[in-house]
Amino acid sequence: MTLDTVTLDTVTLAAGASAADSAQPYAELGLRADEYARIREILGRRPTATELAMYAVMWSEHCSYKSSKVHLRQFAATAPDTGVLLVGMGENAGVVDVGEGLAVTFKVESHNHPSYVEPYQGAATGVGGIVRDILTMGARPVAVMDSLRFGPADAPDTARVLPGVVAGVGGYGNCLGLPNIGGEVAFDPSYAGNPLVNALCVGVMPANRIQRSAATGVGNAVVLLGAKTGRDGIGGVSVLASATFDAAGQPAKRPSVQVGDPFTEKIVTECCLELFGRGLVVGIQDLGGAGLTCASTETAAAGRSGMRVALETVPLREASMEPLEVLTSESQERMLAVVTPAALPDVRAVSRRWGVLATKIGEVTDTGRLEITWHGELVVDVPPASLADDGPVYSRPTARPADLNALQADDPANLARPTTGAELRANLLRLVSSPNLCSRRWVTEQYDRYVQGNTVLAMPADAGVLRLSEETGLGIALATDGNGRYARLDPYAGAQLALAEAYRNVATTGARPIAATNCLNFGSPEDPDVMWQFAEATRGLAEGCRALGTPITGGNVSFYNSTGVTAINPTPVVGVLGVFDDVARRNPLDFGLVGEVILLLGETRPEFGGSEWAWALHGHLGGCPPAVDLDAERMLAEVLVAGSRDGMISAAHDLSDGGLAQALVESCLAGGIGARIVLPADLDPFVALFAESTARAIVSVPRSEELRFTEMCAARDYSCARIGVVVGDTLDVQDAFDIRLDELRAAFEGTLPRLFGGVVSSTPAGTPDSRASA
């Protein structure tokens, strides 16, 4: 992007005959010839240099969703009407009613490309951005989660990217005072040149205090709150977010990644919450991708109004910045507020008290135009909706990948399986210590999970659980899941499997799932194979959400995740929100009491397509992913929620990657107590231990509750098999093998510290971990 414009390009100049047709660098800014022609048609003249930069960023894939829009529409069109949605898709984040006069807003968003270029700042500003989205709805942010995917765990570049990303997520979230209550870490070669960093934030507000982004009320002041505007992240949206990395791992163009300042975000947050609480704000919008351009056009478009901005009044870090730099800068920790002239003195006073810069930069008009001046010269005069809402929309061609038939035909049934007890034991230890299944403690110990004092469950629990009301125990649960291997084999099923697992995780803790969010990480939309994956995944997700009664409330699409021409595995990440009437009823995953009965819920089938066993033991990806059964998922959730509400369940854990074996290991290690297991007689022990069939969970129940619980399952015709008891200090699989917990713990805990550096001290073997420390 050439920024060294010599003379100021004004609207007058652009409209004048002499300079009107000078060549403009639209292609370098990422615009197509037909897009450029449309801009000229909208304006009736050539755009000024500043306008051109604004259209370039707003019409980029990142801001306009031009390739995904036609597919995303089905989320709203087919959303189940469950009556909980207060704000649906389209705003900064959806809002759901959780009862007792409270509303919850949550959303997951990607920051993949910046995190590859600059892992710490990329991840940190990813957290900062999603937190501002939640704040913008009027909510106090109360927790974050992070869903991370990297190349092979032992690849040299992973050693560069992972520690930086983890430190960035932690550094920003910890300093902001947001507990990190869960997420994922996964490794796969397809992410080697393109890690995925998806951050989720959840916030809470009084249901009657939802804020909107519309700039309304002619004469109202437009106020910029927070950090000064600098040259960081300029053009990030158009150039960086939508550029594919070349084979050498270098971005084709190299603009700067934004730099985060969580302290400023913290005081801006507190300042905004006080402004909301005192009713001083008419409209509010955060400055994220495309900075002031996006915020001003979106608020003006939403208000169906106009806006006049005196751009030179924006506080700058560098006085020499040009208008287009000021408008496209992605400097962090900034908010745009629309306030009445009467409220302005109070807004200034509150901001001063928090040490937050508040500057009036313009006002709302009734012209229907966004007019921006620079020292009195008009440099922008555009209809705001043409940037914010009426960008290009493409129905891109799709094609089922040619290699998919061969991939699906390559069934893992042909792989060598363990048969003896010794082989099963060795397979289990290999899986437990594999990068995708081993303990995440090295990562999660760097995140504050306690701040705000309402964290009931956090990593490694199935879902993060938060208390919202100290008086009544009202609370929420949140889980994120995704599986790129499943989606590679079948994107429709893969998206539903991600949804089903997050839904199941939430229900496993005892919460009733009510809504979903999504972050869709895919390759280039210009590749028909990728576009087919995207179309299948969105269709699967929309239909899945309808079947499970969990509407999509919002989300994010990240395209162009590729290294060279090789796209990542398609990776839809789904977050599900659930509600508790009383969080004291939550189910932890740890086996807690000796003598309790362990029950396996759901049907196990020999399903190994895309499984962790096939991958970790054979490096194999092929066949079909496990069958999706959403009716069964609903029934399982009913069983788990009812069992938890009625106090029948002591511990519960979802079965997913690694199957029953992995779930048993995690529940034993978390509780510090072993288990004696008798595998179902009608199943091959290998299948029983490692298959990844869906709609399954294990529970431990007191003997006094066993009959009541099994009768409840029988009444619902849900498969429930007694497979063992909680006892001792070994995982003892009868007639097969046994492993002492200290050996299991060493295998489970050792992998990430060995790869990414030791920790100063570790909990001695055999010490019971608390629910939150493993």
Add this chain to the structure above:
Amino acid sequence: MSARVGVVTFPGSLDDRDAQRAIRLAGGTPVALWHGDADLGDVQAVVLPGGFSYGDYLRCGAIARFSPVMGAVIDAAAGGLPVLGICNGFQVLCESHLLPGALVRNAGLHFVCRDQELVVESSRTVWTSAYDEGARIVVPLKSGEGRYVADARTLDALKAEGRVVFRYAEGNPNGSLRDIAGIANEAGTVVGLMPHPEHAVEDLTGPGDEGLGVFVSVLSSLLAVA
């Protein structure tokens, strides 16, 4: 009427509401104090909570130490007012020279959040009188700059004078010298510690409630004086 315990909010304080909750659960009345006010009102004790005051720029606690409220806290502490500094609050107390030594970057260079076992080495402070000496408690530790350092003479003096209040047990999480997790002034009225007792006040949201004793201690001390 229950004792009034002030909790200071600096810009960047994070665990201020949590400290207020702990005081309430222990039976006291929490009072919010603002960093810009030089007046402590009628509070009978003060808690400096965890967080990243002023972004922890320059050095942790270095800027907070010059805030108007700290002028009042330093004066009142000299007069015997009980003061507790938790995590960032401990750093502020060291920067204010109300306690000796300093907190520097963890030996492992990472932020560490874990449930930490501690030994209560002294029950002769107003903030630990409810514990038995030698008691073992588990409270969360969450900090990136929690390694306590001081010169050998100071460390020897702290030990000789019984001013080491908490030590890390079952593994030193951050390289603190002599496993020190918390210390007191000579009078036992000012205590600073890196771990967070205010996050161990309920079974539901903490590793247990073994941190509540810190707040119970000061409230009963205040009751005894009154």
